[in-house]
Amino acid sequence: MADGRSFEDDVELLWGLRDTPRRGPRPTLTVDEIVRAAVDIADADGLAAVSMARVAERLGNAPMALYRHVRSKSELLVLMADAAMDTPPPPADGTGWRPALTAWAHDIIAMFRAHPWAATLPIAGPPVGPRNLAWFDAALGALGDTGLDPGLKVAVVMGLITYVQGEIRLTAELSAAFTDDPAPFGARYGAALARVVDPRTLPALAAVVAAGVFDVTATDFGADIAADFDFGLECFLDGVAVTIDRQG
Known part of the structure; x- marks a missing residue:
């Protein structure tokens, strides 16, 4: 991986198996709080708006407080990808x-x-x-x-x-x-294809174009x-x- 992470690193990160340092002050944040804040930012302003500094600001902490739990933005994205998934609903009884x-x-x-x-x-x-x-x-x-x-x-x-x-x-x-x-998703697409599709070289596509499949708005x-x-x-x-x- 680009930042030196391994597959095993991601498993430990996602499942909370990573050893946390015991020295220093007691952490005031949790991984779940960090990820939830990052997801809220992405939902509101898009993924480009997510940064460690922005997440720290939202949580009222210094960025270094985040790095005790999440070592990089790439790790944060791994956590966000899983957090975006809800818990699957239980299967309905009697359905195939x-x-x-x-x-x-x-x-x-x-x-x-x-x-x-x-x-x-x-x-x-x-x-x-x-x-x-x-x-x-x-x-x-x-x-x-x-x-x-x-x-x-x-x-x-x-x-x-x-x-x-x-x-x-x-x-x-x-x-x-x-x-x-x-505009290109409608009838203009059909018109453009009609100009360039030669039935001698693209016979199947030409037949579809001639049938008017793409002549829609x-x-x-x-x-x-x-x-x-x-x-x-x-x-x-x-x-x-x-x-x-x-x-x-």
Whole structure:
């Protein structure tokens, strides 16, 4: 990692396993207070506004007081990435694996809408924080009665995580671009493609353009994205259903 941290360092940090110095005055802050203040700043003003000095000011402490618990801003971001996740709700009684995973995916999307800055954080590895692992466990639990072997359950959940994370990050960037200039997302896109797409070299795309698929006016970008997400999610879960039937 860029600042010399190791994977094991992050595990100790996220799970509170790091030894704290016993000498010196008693700490007046906790890691949870520091992270909560940082999340509040990011929610209000964006991730760029988060700094150790800004968090210390919000807590009424000197920056050095923070470094007793969190050694760098990069460590703070690791903690924030896990803190942005709520505790997963308990599974509803009597629901099958498909409704459970559908709800799981939508709950993840909702959390990132509440903390849009979290979509800009780099993904450094597989889930390891307490809250991230709780969501991992919830998705695996939804597959409990499917008959899939443990390895396939992990593969399904990791595939779902990849789909959801891709949607979250792509939507965050496209939403910002749409806010700046919505015109390229509508009929102008179809018109531009009609000018440059040659049916001799791009026949499949040319057929779609000729069918007028892109000749629409983008008025509700959020609704369009949500519909696309639901369609893609259903396609993914259809594949999972086939895999379950094949294993059964």
